[in-house]
Amino acid sequence: MPLDKVNFFQDVFEVAKLIPKGRVTSYGAIANYLGMKSSARMVGWAMNASHTEKDVPAHRVVNRNGMLTGKHHFETPKLMQELLEQEGVVVKEDKIIGFKTLFWNPSVELAL
DNA sequence: ACACTGACCACTG
């Protein structure tokens, strides 16, 4: 597979699109799934470009704490939380309640 | 070509 130069934006987007409604995952989990566990920053950075892709649910991607760190990068800061709540995810103080339960690990769910 | 930055994560003390 031509993963050499890594179009890793697309990969990140693909994974993000696979996140089930009402579930969330972390940058690190995606990075890990893509085989770049330490490059979680890049995932976040890639999400920055997710604005160009319409079907990328960036609101379902949070940091390992379940905290909505990227909400400031949305059109409006409250948008991220609202989108999550629309899917039944409870958000309090910018962090996801029951994150551990709602966590969707691509390395497990998409396990090869 | 160099240095800094970034929606992060894990390890050490």
Place this chain on the structure above:
DNA sequence: CCAGTGGCCAGTG
């Protein structure tokens, strides 16, 4: 338990 530090890849000044 909290704070500090390194690592990781790519883009920008």
